Amino acid sequence: MNQQDLPRYRPLLSDARAHLTHEVSALDERGRASTISIPAERPLTVYVDKRELVTLMTLGGAPEALTLGYLRNQRLVRSIEDVVSVQVDWSVDAVAVVTRSGIADVEERTAKKVVTTGCGQGSVFGGLMDEVETISLDDSARLTQSVVYRIVDTIRTQQSIYKQAGSVHGCALFSNTGELLYFVEDVGRHNAVDAIAGLMWLEGMRGEDKVFYTTGRLTSEMVIKGAQMGIPFLLSRSGTTQMGHMVAEKVGMSLLARCTGKHFLLLAGQERLVFEPELLELPPVPRSA
Amino acid sequence: MNQQDLPRYRPLLSDARAHLTHEVSALDERGRASTISIPAERPLTVYVDKRELVTLMTLGGAPEALTLGYLRNQRLVRSIEDVVSVQVDWSVDAVAVVTRSGIADVEERTAKKVVTTGCGQGSVFGGLMDEVETISLDDSARLTQSVVYRIVDTIRTQQSIYKQAGSVHGCALFSNTGELLYFVEDVGRHNAVDAIAGLMWLEGMRGEDKVFYTTGRLTSEMVIKGAQMGIPFLLSRSGTTQMGHMVAEKVGMSLLARCTGKHFLLLAGQERLVFEPELLELPPVPRSA
Numbered sequence: 001m002n003q004q005d006l007p008r009y010r011p012l013l014s015d016a017r018a019h020l021t022h023e024v025s026a027l028d029e030r031g032r033a034s035t036i037s038i039p040a041e042r043p044l045t046v047y048v049d050k051r052e053l054v055t056l057m058t059l060g061g062a063p064e065a066l067t068l069g070y071l072r073n074q075r076l077v078r079s080i081e082d083v084v085s086v087q088v089d090w091s092v093d094a095v096a097v098v099t100r101s102g103i104a105d106v107e108e109r110t111a112k113k114v115v116t117t118g119c120g121q122g123s124v125f126g127g128l129m130d131e132v133e134t135i136s137l138d139d140s141a142r143l144t145q146s147v148v149y150r151i152v153d154t155i156r157t158q159q160s161i162y163k164q165a166g167s168v169h170g171c172a173l174f175s176n177t178g179e180l181l182y183f184v185e186d187v188g189r190h191n192a193v194d195a196i197a198g199l200m201w202l203e204g205m206r207g208e209d210k211v212f213y214t215t216g217r218l219t220s221e222m223v224i225k226g227a228q229m230g231i232p233f234l235l236s237r238s239g240t241t242q243m244g245h246m247v248a249e250k251v252g253m254s255l256l257a258r259c260t261g262k263h264f265l266l267l268a269g270q271e272r273l274v275f276e277p278e279l280l281e282l283p284p285v286p287r288s289a
Numbered sequence: 290m291n292q293q294d295l296p297r298y299r300p301l302l303s304d305a306r307a308h309l310t311h312e313v314s315a316l317d318e319r320g321r322a323s324t325i326s327i328p329a330e331r332p333l334t335v336y337v338d339k340r341e342l343v344t345l346m347t348l349g350g351a352p353e354a355l356t357l358g359y360l361r362n363q364r365l366v367r368s369i370e371d372v373v374s375v376q377v378d379w380s381v382d383a384v385a386v387v388t389r390s391g392i393a394d395v396e397e398r399t400a401k402k403v404v405t406t407g408c409g410q411g412s413v414f415g416g417l418m419d420e421v422e423t424i425s426l427d428d429s430a431r432l433t434q435s436v437v438y439r440i441v442d443t444i445r446t447q448q449s450i451y452k453q454a455g456s457v458h459g460c461a462l463f464s465n466t467g468e469l470l471y472f473v474e475d476v477g478r479h480n481a482v483d484a485i486a487g488l489m490w491l492e493g494m495r496g497e498d499k500v501f502y503t504t505g506r507l508t509s510e511m512v513i514k515g516a517q518m519g520i521p522f523l524l525s526r527s528g529t530t531q532m533g534h535m536v537a538e539k540v541g542m543s544l545l546a547r548c549t550g551k552h553f554l555l556l557a558g559q560e561r562l563v564f565e566p567e568l569l570e571l572p573p574v575p576r577s578a
Contacts (some may be wrong), residue, residue: 172553
């Protein structure tokens, strides 16, 4: 579905805020006391038309976008226009979603559970792999090596909860010229990718000319979600798994793993990367810590 | 339940084997081709008494133990004696479990889903947090600083899929003298912890004098699982989250985060650690890569 053909409809969204870090006391190996920051982790119970759907454990930085992206990526709601409102209330750790026409076959759709490798959003309702069979990403998309380096350097210098408190995953959406569009962190990286899917949905943004970056591993579920969003390029600081690689080859996604400094490993969709060997003669981008 | 009081009953288990790594071709930033190993990731669909329960995405190193531990940690089967057989067949990516008396209230037990922060086993059936309220770990358990260092060094030198292929989490069970009892890796760390729970179940092994190590983050679900196994000490190379820390304090678990070389941060259950400052005068243990 070409979402740019949709009128720019926007559901009624809350703008719920919560503290994203929490201080705890620690003793180190010499018994020295200190106070450290750790990321928040809180339940968000999703009610759709007053029916309890799922409880997501989340950092809480983008709960409205997370809820929308969860409904989108789980294929529970087909169009943003079907969403009337998304109202998060942290006083009860809940989000109330009102839809125009409800969730089709919700019983059947939620019956089959796949517990995945992914961090965060471990549960995917049935049929995702079937859907993969129908996805084929744009062959003509290209990404230059200089944009890969711009993206890696942008992530390296990005202010983040990770730098304050650790123990979160970050996901980011970039244009194919390396412009940062969205950056979301969560205790589970699948929440972060879903929140980005929710933001893209709100803006009617297509994936075909975008680049997705994750700090997490490129497991099957991450690759499937990138493919669902129509994004041809998936970059990670980390590595991949056999099914992540297999799905990327099936849908024609370019996978770049171990992206750090000037290094990367191009594992699938190799024809889409435009190598620029002259870049490697420049002084190297400092490696992230 | 004191499992050492049970007679040593053993269900009929298959001993299914599968390749744990897979080779793929890669191009690096200079366009140089190489072949790298990545971890296997495969579905394992669990059938209990011919009823499809869940599909776990797994490395495949310990499928029988994973299945047992999943049934145990999800509280779907209360006793190992209720399990007649666990037969894995990789030719169909399935495991057939036969129980003596079935899963009680399976409809109701599988109805409520919590999608957690954890890698791997994202889905936890209802009631875990209620159960946490009932858990209180042994106050008298102690762990010495020298044993912490022995554990960290044992993990550092352990042969692993991680060293071959990356992108897996490792979990290990140690005695309180630092003897390695079990080491399991999986693409999701919750599979690794469940596999260890399954091995403990088979042996009727109690957790109260054990130490659990994970390479992954100490999120709420990891702490809950450690508490369910009755293990008072949870060590990680990584950090923790607010709910992981909160649950550890609630059940009285000692959390040691950022364990690397001679460094650690003791974040909860601080009274249980026996500091040995003299150890820090010794030459430091080399840090892991």
